[in-house]
Amino acid sequence: MTGTLLRSVLKDSLRSRWVVIYAVFFALITEGLLFFTSGEARAVLGLMNIVLLLLPLGSMMFGTIHIHDSRDFIELVLVQPVKRSSVFHALWLGIVLPFLVAFTLGTSIPLALHGKLLSPLSAVLLLAGNLLTMVFFALAFVVGLTFREKATAMGVGFLVWLLLGVLYDGIILAVTVLFVDYPMEVPTVTMITANPIDLARIFIMLTFDQAALLGQTGAVFRQFYGSALGSIVAVTCLLCWIGLPYTVALRTFSRRDW
Amino acid sequence: MSSIHRAVAMVFVFCGVIVAVTSLTTHTAQAEQHTAKAPNLVGVISAANAHDTVYIDGYHRVSDVVINKPLVLIGRQAVIDAEERGGSVLTVRSDSVEIRDITVKNVRVDYTEDNAAIKLDAVRHVVVASCHIDNGFFGIYLSRSRDCTISDNILTSKQRDESSSGNGIHLWTSVNVRITGNHCEGWRDGIYFEFVHQGTVQNNVSTRNVRYGLHFMFSDSCTYSDNAFLRNGAGVAVMFTRWILMERNRFADNWGAASYGLLLKEITDCHVRDCVFEGNSIGIHAEGSMRMLVESTHFRRNGYAFRILGNCTDNTVTRCDFDGNTFDVTTNTSSSLNNFDGNCWTAYKGYDLDKDGYGDVPHMPVRLYAYLVESMPSSILLMHSTFIDVLDIIERLLPTVTPENLVDRKPLMAPYHGEQS
Incomplete structure (x- = not known):
């Protein structure tokens, strides 16, 4: 059942211009960064900022808008004898998959043209981007399903993005300042792990050699996340960040009175 | 004194000078050349007189060779392989020794003795040039020496850990030593100076050493120029x-x-x-x-x-x-x-x-962030985060903390x- 629904949702998504614009945007910005910045490190820093900041914002906005724009379709489908959960799976996959493909293609083509696609750095950037896309679409579904007003949903979505993307680091800093007399390595590492964007950021930094700058605190982090076990834990944490909001959104979707 | 006497005296003095000069020149002409072939390196060196030249040929399996008279040692594709037997391989205990074009290999690692491939102990005017040191514990080791030149040598070791490796070129309590054009790789410290004065380190490359490329302590009035220190620990x-x-x-x-x-x-x-x-x-x-x-x-x-x-x-x-x-x-x-x-x-x-x-x-x-990192090291984990970038911009506009x-x-x-x- 999910498959049939997914096919129709996908067809609908691909018909929208946004996916193409999204892909072209990533292609242009990656190409621009690789072409204009001297030195790989700077280009990677630029790409990292895009992946950590613009990509979550984009996913959040497209996700909330999508839920509200598909309302007619959802109501129509829910009248039919189908399970609500399969409708939800189809709905989520139908929007996430095109965006994952758009991001991956948009970023890899310029990287491939510059011969940098097979470096571990590109792999980590692509992996982080894909995971963050899924995280923020899942969060977007929670927000979009909880708030019935489209404008409110978008506003709340924006706030969630602002909180995770920008303000959260401010909170970490404030906590560090407040407890400056205590060893803060473990709490900081824990707080960073609890935020998908920070986790992705550290993960990317550990891959390119900026890691050496992280000093003693970084050593704690590198020891753990630099190992194979650590990578698994980091990816698992990000997968949890997809799984939890996804489950919450699914519950909201199943119980909601349309 | 009559003039004839004076003339005779002058002739005698003249003849004396001639004799003296010829005897001197014949003495320098007596400096001999020896060739040392395996296995009699030690024998040839002890048989040689001061200021002789010893050519070294072939592959010698010896260690603990002491040079206690001024000699010129020149290798003709010579290899001295210590095979990790004890002691320093060549120990120079005399002034004015010159060692050239010799390859010294496999110095024994020792935790109580500073075994070196070439060791200069309390000497002056010694030259070590164009030698290869391969797998040394210490490479070229100078202690209490003056006016020496170490040039154009290639020194490599195996990048063992800090405690079981020594230094490439090691100077202790020495004055006016020139170290030029050497290549040091894989030692604990590539070049090591302790209590050295008026040392010159020029045109050397020191790379991939376990600890420091150049380690310099209590060494006043030294110069180092045109060197490259790359990829050291x-x-x-x-x-x-x-x-x-x-x-x-x-x-x-x-x-x-x-x-x-x-x-x-x-x-x-x-x-x-x-x-x-x-x-x-x-x-x-x-x-x-x-x-x-x-x-x-x-x-x-x-x-x-x-x-x-x-x-x-x-x-x-x-x-x-x-x-x-x-x-x-x-x-x-x-x-x-x-x-x-x-x-x-x-x-x-x-x-x-x-x-x-x-x-x-x-x-x-x-940057404000640099200041934060100095005072709170754990905030380094926020590197490249957006919040920090925003904070830096604000601090640049309204400086308060920096x-x-x-x-x-x-x-x-x-x-x-x-x-x-």
């Missing part, structure tokens, strides 16, 4: 020393959690000029240093370009280019007693309306060395 350390000139050296790719391009500790009246620091975790780390002059030096792509701690005073940093470093300058105090005027910073956002080549607004090279007097009042608008890609 902890870079270069210069400590507890006065009056050093460091010029045209290249410190590059010393990258790691505790790696420095140049570590300066308790240094006074030193001069660093025309050096290049590229791709180091920390370019220069200065601690307890006074009256230093750092000029026309290039800092490129380092993590921390210049880390200057609060106990450094009266230092001048000028005409330097800071380009693409994660942190240009960091410090751990809110006041600084050093002068940073007249440098070029790629991070500078000012303008030059009167076109005099200097920016019209002062530049604060210490050291007020660590400021470049006359920032250069164009790099001192010109544009480089």
Whole structure:
């Protein structure tokens, strides 16, 4: 059942211009960064900022808008004898998959043209981007399903993005300042792990050699996340960040009175 | 005295001078040439007279050879393989010895004796040139020696751990030693100076050493120039020393959690000029240093370009280019007693309306974030986060926390060395 629904949702998504614009945007910005910045490190820093900041914002906005724009379709489908959960799976996959493909293609083509696609750095950037896309679409579904007003949903979505993307680091800093007399390595590492964007950021930094700058605190982090076990834990944490909001959104979707 | 007597006396004196000169010349002509073939190296050396030349041929399996008279030893594709037998391989105990073109291999690792491939002990005017040292414990070891020259040698070892490896060129309590054109690789410290005066280190390459490329302690009035220190475990350390000139050296790719391009500790009246620091975790780390002059030096792509701690005073940093470093300058105090005027910073956002080549607004090279990291090390995990970038911009507009007097009042608008890609 999910498959049939997914096919129709996908067809609908691909018909929208946004996916193409999204892909072209990533292609242009990656190409621009690789072409204009001297030195790989700077280009990677630029790409990292895009992946950590613009990509979550984009996913959040497209996700909330999508839920509200598909309302007619959802109501129509829910009248039919189908399970609500399969409708939800189809709905989520139908929007996430095109965006994952758009991001991956948009970023890899310029990287491939510059011969940098097979470096571990590109792999980590692509992996982080894909995971963050899924995280923020899942969060977007929670927000979009909880708030019935489209404008409110978008506003709340924006706030969630602002909180995770920008303000959260401010909170970490404030906590560090407040407890400056205590060893803060473990709490900081824990707080960073609890935020998908920070986790992705550290993960990317550990891959390119900026890691050496992280000093003693970084050593704690590198020891753990630099190992194979650590990578698994980091990816698992990000997968949890997809799984939890996804489950919450699914519950909201199943119980909601349309 | 009659004139005839005087004439005879003159003839005698003349003949005496002639005899003396001829006897001298015949004596130098008597300096013989010997050729040492395996296995009788020790025999030939003990049979040779002072100032003789000994050519060494072939493959010798010996160790603990002592040279206690002035000799010239020249290798003709000679290899001395100590096969990890005890003692230093060649020990020089006489002045005016010259050793050339010899390969010395496999020195024994010892935890109580400093075994070296070539050891100079309390000697003067010794030359070691164009030798290869392969798998040494210590390479060339000088103690209590003066006026020696170590040039154009290639020294390699196996990058063992710190405790079981020695230094490439090791100097202890020596005066006026020239070290030129050597290549040191895989030792604990590539070149090591302790209690050395008037030493010159020039045109050497020291790379991939376990600890320091150059390690310098209590060695006043030394010069090192035109050297390259690359990919060493902890870079270069210069400590507890006065009056050093460091010029045209290249410190590059010393990258790691505790790696420095140049570590300066308790240094006074030193001069660093025309050096290049590229791709180091920390370019220069200065601690307890006074009256230093750092000029026309290039800092490129380092993590921390210049880390200057609060106990450094009266230092001048000028005409330097800071380009693409994660942190240009960091410090751990809110006041600084050093002068940073007249440098070029790629991070500078000012303008030059009167076109005099200097920016019209002062530049604060210490980022707020750098200050945060110094005081709260764990905040380094927020590197490259958006919040930090925003905070830095605000601090640049409204400076509140960063050291007020660590400021470049006359920032250069164009790099001192010109544009480089």
